[in-house]
Amino acid sequence: MEQIHFKKNDLITITIEDMGSDGEGIGKCQGYPIFVKDAIIGDLVQAKIMKAKKNYAYGKLEKVLKPSSFRVEPKCAFHRQCGGCQIQAMSYEKQLEWKENKIKNNLQRIGGFSKELLDRVMEPIVGMEEPYHYRNKAQYPIGTDKEGKLIAGFYAGRTHSIVANTDCCLGPKENKIILEYILAFMEKYHIPAYHEQSGEGLVRHVLIRTGFATGEIMVCLVINGKCLPKSKEFVEGLRGLTLEKKIVSISISPNTKNTNVIMGDRAETLWGKSYIEDYIGETKFRISPLSFYQVNPVQTEKLYGLALEYAGLTGKETVWDLYCGIGTISLFLAKKAKQVYGVEIVPQAIEDAKQNARINHIENAEFFVGKAEEVLPKKYEEERIYADVIVVDPPRKGCDEACLNTMVRMQPERIVYVSCDSATLARDLKYLGENGYEVVRGRGVDQFGHSGHVECVVLLSKLHTKQNIEVELKTSEI
Ligand code: SAH
DSSP states (O other): OOOOOOOTTOEEEEEEEEEOTTSOEEEEETTEEEEETTOOTTOEEEEEEEEEOSSOEEEEEEEEEEOOTTBOOOSOTTTTTBSSOSSTTBOHHHHHHHHHHHHHHHHHHTTOOOHHHHHHHEEEEEOOSOOSSOOSEEEEEEEEOTTOOEEEEEEBTTSOOEEEOSOOTTSOTHHHHHHHHHHHHHHHTTOOBOBTTTTBOSEEEEEEEEOTTTOEEEEEEEESSSOOTTHHHHHHHHHTSOOSSEEEEEEEEEOOSSSSOOSOSOOEEEEEOSSEEEEETTEEEEEOTTSOOOSOHHHHHHHHHHHHHHHTOOSOOEEEEESOTTTHHHHHHHTTSSEEEEEESOHHHHHHHHHHHHHTTOOSEEEEESOHHHHHHHHHHHHOOOOSEEEEOOOTTOOOHHHHHHHHHHOOSEEEEEESOHHHHHHHHHHHHHTTEEEEEEEEEOSSTTSSOOEEEEEEEEOOOHHHHHHHHHHHHO
């Protein structure tokens, strides 16, 4: 095949045949793949080459010459600039199909699982009934535009320049009113936005969180300083807004560090409660500005419902919930288990988990602070801890091998793996598959419509093979 040499700014015409893991379109020119952000499967596009590498190139979408039949009118005018939604221009049904295939492809390519097995064990992806306004949390950076006017919005993909937009269609409708009030307040009292390069200015971010089940709203200003001038006026103004839901907590979080981390390390309540409450199923959660909480409560309930179903609890089981956060899964499972143990690296999250157990009158859940890959082996070596079921819900990088290794040595009957990155899921399932566990069920759950992300839950069952029985004998000798 003749080698193609593209140069920057070359214009090419290609048909988009596939999509990459971040939702970017992929077309081929004589076998040479070209990644085109914002192009979707089935589009015929004109793209401008931005960067040409030896085996692939990146192109910028110039013009859609013939739109794909999956192309829809996006709700948001900023969807191309904003880093939040990568695939808003694709119909939601097609998004789901693409996400389902993404999981399967990773399990095949990285995990080494056969297509036959995956076709047998994977259940259809669980989509959203309402793929807009699903997020309960948004963190809006505050800055100024070229004319020096105050703006709130979102970072453009892979940058720190702010796309001004107070009306994100993934969040609750009230956020726009709250943000516009905050900008007007800052304008009125000459309170400057934080400027990343110089480190000057005050207001860095606005965090707005909403309890969908309770209608409670939290507003937290992240500031480059210790206090907010005119805070009394700020609180009064916010409380005076006419909203369908109710603001119950107003706080600031000082963050004077030159860092990408949004929140400071503490929050100070200016008015109201220091938290909001929300429910997932019948379990109540207290959420403070700094605590982690799932952003899509409707889909989370479906995801946890599946995790619970996969765990197969009868009331007699001991369950370990690794990477437990504020105990959301642990408490969901505790009602059906004999005993649940949660492990989480963030101490504040464990405090929240303990409190969440208390407010729900759950007495059979215990929580430990630390890294799963350290706590679990240590407890196993020292106390010979036991599990009938282990649930893991790690961050994107997946589980550490020391954690997987201990899980295998503990020999639970079932492992339920909740994952937000199917590539690391595939890697970890491969390890578990090589060490005595088989994948018996799996299902994608779309938590993040219009983005390239997808959650997935997989059930593994202990294989009662000769090799496994040898491992069991060996471990019982120790
Ligand atoms: N299961 C929870 C949280 C899942 S997010 C829920 O559904 O809400 C993943 C969690 O893993 C985060 O809370 C993060 O702080 C925690 N974490 C990250 N690395 C960890 C590690 N090495 N050991 C234990 N927890 C970890």
